[in-house]
Amino acid sequence: MGNHKNAAKPTIVPLALLQATTIGPSRQLVAQPAGRVLLALGMLLICFLGGCVTVYQPLVGLQRPTVVDPQQDNFAGQKIRVRCLPEQNLNSKQAQVLCTKISTMFSNQGAIVQTVVPSERGTSELDDTEGLPDLTIDTKVRLVAEQSSVLLVMASVWTLTLVPQIVEYTFDHEVTIRDRDGFALVTATLSARFIRYFGAGVWAVNGLLDWLVRSPDEKLGGNVGSQDFSRDLYRQLSQLAFTANMRARVMRSFAQTPGVQPALPPQENP
């Protein structure tokens, strides 16, 4: 009610005083440009230092439990042929690298491995002069989905990457394992999803969380995504190959193949 009485009378302010009050204290004018330059430089530095955080999420197939231990001799003396088929999203060079890694994985488990990367013209690069392999593993990689947002890119640039850019990929690894006669023993699709965050903000927050809060198993920064994916892929491939191997043995009524060590006996019998 007091305000009501005061508000009834309009306040007349001299124009000169009005002009004076719109300008801040003069001493701040001297410090402002240098401060702004320093802040801008700092933000640019953060922007350039900010990196990627790639989060890996196993989809159907890759998050199933496995029993086979890839560090044991599960395929002692077995001949395994690994074929990595180049696709639109996997050129010959990348397929060769993939084949080499899978080959190393099986070799560590006692198998004799040969790798084949069919050329894009469809002819095999390796003549089959070494006899039929016990198992042939075909792998094909497909990019199933890719998502990004132009709005987020713009927001990221405008906020100097405090708002992160987010790109998402989903890959399918199609695996087919055949016996020496070419019959398919096991087919499976192993799906993986990768979400790449690029930005100073998310990189800094993730780094802090990794350093101060998360246990070693839960870290997300650095190469962790790739390592987790590799571990899952190798375990699943080992399990699929072992399953295929056992099916092949059962279908051949357990006929012994040269150089194959007998499998561990089951714990119970009828």
Add this chain to the structure above:
Amino acid sequence: MDVVAVTKPCLWALCATFWVLPLVARADNEPFDAVDRAKVETLRADVAGEIQLQAYDLLDELVFGWNQQPVFSTDTPVVLADVSVPVGFGSGLQALVETHFASLIIKNPRTHVLLSHCPQCTSVVVRSGAKGTVISRGAQEPQTLQQAGASAGSRHALFLDFEVEGSSLVLRARITRLDADLLIVHAKVLSTSTGTPALLRSDERLKSAGEARQEYLDALRGRSVLAVPLHIGVRTYAPGGRTVGAPAFVWLSGGVEASLTQKRAWLGSFTVGASWSPQLHVGWMAQARASRLLSGSESSLTSPDIYGFIAGSVISIYGKDAAVFQDRVPNIANLISTAQGNDPQAVFAAFALGLEIRVKNRIGVGAFLETLPTMTNAQNIGSYVDLGIFAFQSLGVEASLCF
């Protein structure tokens, strides 16, 4: 911007963060096993609760099927010989399942299944003979029971088996004839998944899963796209440099609100409002608002939703209170008008940024900050938050009812 004024608080904030986070991490790490065990037990309880509801759903579905197509043409005593729960779960779930099943059977006589009591059927029976000794359940040795004079009391046994297979809960039900052959006369396999909400059907009025789903879809479609919101709110304005401050304005507004997406994740509304204070002011307002759901990807039927919104308003105030919104030096015409008893008027635009909590799209409370771009020079209006690019001069709260 003063570099020192910016740097100091930032440094203090960083230091505080570095002090607090290790403490949190240490608290999280030290009694790690105990904390982890407690979390697992809580999760187990949640999962067990969910499995219980899903198990009830499967039993409802089973009995509903027997209502539609009875296994027996006449009332037939059946022994509930065994209820097995998923591997890794305890016997508590078993008891709950038995009780619910018994309730269903009693309330649905059209199934022609009469539950019969036979403790010897579930007991361990040992039979010795020339060929050896066999240890099994009584239901699997009906001839032994007969020889022992402990008749089963019925000629059929029902077995219910629940198992968790990935994200699915599977019920396998079979009815076995209690004779030498133990032939299975009826079997059913039903499954559900964690993604399927429990249907919570009534025992007396069972519906098929299809009918229950259709009811659910109808209920969803019945949630109208349009609603009529009614807002009751208060707006306050930050005091300026002068002693005269703006009073609080009480607004009542209503209009129409539309859900822009199926999940009610985006809402748009247009409202008109009025404010009145005797002898002080009369105000009118028109506002357009866009809201975005922040508390998930879809609005919830059971828990509160949090929306963030931006709004644009045009506000007109007429009366003595409008004087606080004057942003220029009054001229002679203004003075004469005031002397003649004409109250001042202010018309200005406002842009709001706020949060609202809604329950079941019926009741909500919210708070917002408003920026008045044309009021930067008003002497009696200060700002609550100044972001440099723009300032928020007004703070408001409101309660909403939606019809």
Add this chain to the structure above:
Amino acid sequence: METLVFLVVMSFVVLLQRSSDPSAGVLRSKQDSRNLECQRISQAEAHARHPVAVPEPAARTTGAVTDALDCQRLYMREGERPARDELVLSSMRHDVAELIATAAAKIPKGQSAVWHVDAFYPDQAVASKVAVAARTQMADMGFTVSDRVPLLAAGDIAVLGRMPPQQAYAVACSRYEAQGLLDDNHVFLGFMIVDAREGQLHAGLCRQGQWTWLR
């Protein structure tokens, strides 16, 4: 200062929008993420499963994203059951159905048979589940199934226990016939694992004293 706060708040808002993402992040641990079974499905299928969350696909293609990531939470967390048991149980329905179809194909058409089913697995609870799953599935499909399993004498079991699996099941089958436990029109279907490192079931059929491996 306020500008910095505003930018930080903006980035948090964007990150909060990712709170419903099933992948690991600020609000979700890797362990929680691995306890989800996720797959990409078409929008039409996603709308059928989740009518609230996913709108019906537009009649015209607009070039926008038309698939969805459907995630179901696993009932059992990783590590709660032994890996082999979890593998066998999680694929039980599919494996058992496949093996039943293979077994049924071995019986000449028009010939009726009474089926006996049992499972041989190191964990008795899991073995029981597999056996029940097979019996119920077969009965539901219309086969004549008995809950009774042929039982050998303790001495026979002791001898069979010392044999390797490729021998044991065949010998057991011939003993069933020799002891009259399986008539001509009675068939025994057995599920088992052969190696401790396996995660998938094998099956064999015992008919008229002959054992046939199905897979």
